Amino acid sequence: MSVLSHWKSRGRRLKHEGHVFYLACRDPRVPWYARLMAVLAVGYLVSPIDLVPDVIPGVGLLDDLLVVPLLFGVARWLIPSELLAEHRAVAQERRVRLGRTIWLGVTVILLAWLAIAALVTVAILRFVR
Helix, strand or coil, X not given: CCHHHHHHHHXXXXXXXXXXXXXXXXXXXXXXXXXXXXXXXXXXXHCCCCCCCCCCCCHHHHHHHHHXXXXXXXXXXXXXXXXXXXXXXXXXXXXXXXXXXXXXXXXXXXXXXXXXXXXXHHHHHHHHC
């Protein structure tokens, strides 16, 4: 496995864990202190404000790869394992559904652009004649 694919894999895992903890934040069965940690983790993951700005090459993304997993680890430790497993299953199901929805949306948008391009081409050809 190359270094780039390794980091892409870690990024996908972080994104998935972010969705899991987002679901956990909204679950009243999760203790308040675990929800607080999950909110901090998800908030830091999606926040444009970082401890180290992302514009600094290399170092800027390093805090995301260190701080977020640390916060996720603490939240994972605080949330009961059966609830975490339930939220992981829901997140995985939504991920599969979302993947299908995204491809459907991409197809619709692509077809719309092709139709617009065809109409513009026809209009230009009529204008040139």
